[in-house]
Each structure stands twice: as structure tokens, then as C-alpha cells.
Amino acid sequence: MVRIEFLGPIAKESVEMEATNLKEVANRLSDESEIKEWLQICAVAVNDTLVSSLDTPLKSGDRVSLLPPVCGG
Amino acid sequence: MLELYENALDVPEILSRWYRDEAQNNYGAYLPFVGTVRDEGGIEGLSFDIYEPMLERWFQRWQAQAKREGAVVKMAHSKGDVMVHESSYIAAVFSPKRRVALTLINAFVEEFKASAPIWKYDLKNGARIYAKERSTPIAGSGILGETP
Numbered sequence: 001m002v003r004i005e006f007l008g009p010i011a012k013e014s015v016e017m018e019a020t021n022l023k024e025v026a027n028r029l030s031d032e033s034e035i036k037e038w039l040q041i042c043a044v045a046v047n048d049t050l051v052s053s054l055d056t057p058l059k060s061g062d063r064v065s066l067l068p069p070v071c072g073g
Numbered sequence: 074m075l076e077l078y079e080n081a082l083d084v085p086e087i088l089s090r091w092y093r094d095e096a097q098n099n100y101g102a103y104l105p106f107v108g109t110v111r112d113e114g115g116i117e118g119l120s121f122d123i124y125e126p127m128l129e130r131w132f133q134r135w136q137a138q139a140k141r142e143g144a145v146v147k148m149a150h151s152k153g154d155v156m157v158h159e160s161s162y163i164a165a166v167f168s169p170k171r172r173v174a175l176t177l178i179n180a181f182v183e184e185f186k187a188s189a190p191i192w193k194y195d196l197k198n199g200a201r202i203y204a205k206e207r208s209t210p211i212a213g214s215g216i217l218g219e220t221p
Contacts, residue, residue, distance in 0.1 A: 008122050008192030009203035026217040040218035043211035048126045052213040066217070067124070069208035072150065072191030073108045073162040073182075 002058050004029070005065045010038050022046070023054040025064055035066075042066040075132045076149040077123060081159035087149050091165055095145065100167040102174040106182055108162035110155050117196045118156035119204075124190040131189055135181055144168035144177055148185075154196060188212065 002019050006012040012035055019025045022044065029039060044051055045065040046058065058064070076087070088105055095103065110119050132148060139146040144166055151161040164182055168174040188211050193204040 007124050007190070009194070009205075022216070026219070029217060036218075040215050041210050042217060043214040044216055045127060048130060050211065050213060052216065054216055054219060065124070065127075067127075067190055067211055067214075068192065068203075069205065069210045069214070070187075070189060070191055071193040071204055071208040072121070072123075072185055072189045073193075 002062045008068045019058050022056040042068050074147045079153050081155045082149055084160050091147055095167045102168050102171040104174040104178045105165040107160055109160045110157050112157045120154045120194040120201050122192040123152055127190045142173050144173050
């Protein structure tokens with residue numbers, strides 16, 4: 001199982017799912033209307049490191065974080 | 074050094090402490106940037122969420138970069154609510170000479186705005202509203218939306 005975390009303003013509790021790469025996570029999340037719009041604008045981190053490819057492999061225990069547009073300061 | 078505080082920063086305390094901490098380390102330049110919440114758009118204040126594990130990593134990369142240039146970078150930021158005319162952000166560079174500090178503080182603050190994992194909300198009429206239109210997608214955002 002991998003854990004999906006929704007950071008900042010995304011009003012959604014973490015979820016767990018079976019997935020071997022990020023593409024499978026994307027497919028599962030695209031079915032959920034409440035977060036579909038966030039998928040277009042969020043960065044993605046696996047275990048707190050930003051990733052840039054849907055081919056990124058996942059293993060059990062990994063944490064996938066969705067980071068919406070930022071504005072510190 | 075990365076310092077996170079609940080609510081507004083005590084700016085005089087932080088600036089003077091950093092000054093004292095580095096006073097004997099032979100830096101010729103101390104260049105702080107202080108961000109203060111402005112009274113605009115009818116807001117009562119701003120509010121911040123921080124994802125601390127990734128902010129720590131982000132900051133460590135900048136510390137390493139500053140060290141390569143013989144400089145030190147420090148940062149303080151607020152969590153939670155910060156009201157109008159209070160301050161939520163301090164970044165500072167100490168360097169042997171001014172040019173490194175002037176260049177580094179600019180690059181640091183710009184990259185901070187574009188990629189530090191912090192989310193800002195307007196406090197208005199008792200509500201906490203995500204400042205989406207003023208926010209910047211982190212480089213590489215949107216990959217999860219690429220599926221057919």
C-alpha cells in the first residue's frame with residue numbers, strides 16, 4: 001500500500017491504495033471529482049522528494065504528496 | 074538556520090539575535106529582508122500552512138549553496154495567522170562582502186516564492202481563503218493530470 005497525502009488547501013484526508021507507479025495513482029485519483037482540478041496544478045513528491053515522471057516506481061510504504069501552488073512570505 | 078513560529082514574528086528579537094550570533098565571524102555584510110502583511114483588499118491578515126519536512130530540505134539546499142559562496146543564509150517564517158502590519162517572513166544573508174549577499178538574498182527570496190512548500194490564505198470576514206490567484210505552481214506541477 002502507498003499513502004497519498006493532500007497538502008495545504010486541498011480539503012481531503014489521506015488515502016491508501018495499491019500502486020506500483022505514479023501512473024496508477026494518477027488513474028485512481030482522476031476518478032475522484034473532488035480533486036480532479038487539483039491534479040492539473042499540483043506538484044508531486046514521493047517520500048518528500050519532488051518527482052517529474054508518471055513512470056516513477058512506487059513500493060509499499062511510500063508516501064505520495066500532492067503540493068498545490070505555493071505562496072510563502 | 075530555519076526558524077518557524079506560531080503567528081507573527083518578533084522581528085527586533087530575531088534580527089538582533091542573528092546580528093549578535095554572527096558578529097564575531099568576520100562577515101562584512103548582513104542583509105535581511107523582512108516581509109510584512111499589508112492592509113489591502115479588505116483583509117484582516119494572512120494565514121500560512123507549511124509542510125515542514127520539505128521546507129527543511131529546501132532550506133538545507135540553500136544553506137549548502139550559501140556555504141559554497143562563503144556566506145550564511147537564515148530564515149524565519151510564521152505558521153498560522155499573522156495580522157495586518159505584523160511580519161511573517163525574514164530572510165537574511167551574511168557574507169564577507171556585499172555583492173554575494175545582494176545577489177544571494179535576491180535569488181533566495183525569488184526561489185522561496187516559487188517553490189517553498191508554504192500555502193497562504195487571506196483572513197477576511199471571519200473566513201480563511203486560499204490565495205490561489207497569487208500562488209505559483211511548483212516547477213513540474215500537473216503530471217497527475219496528464220493521464221488520458
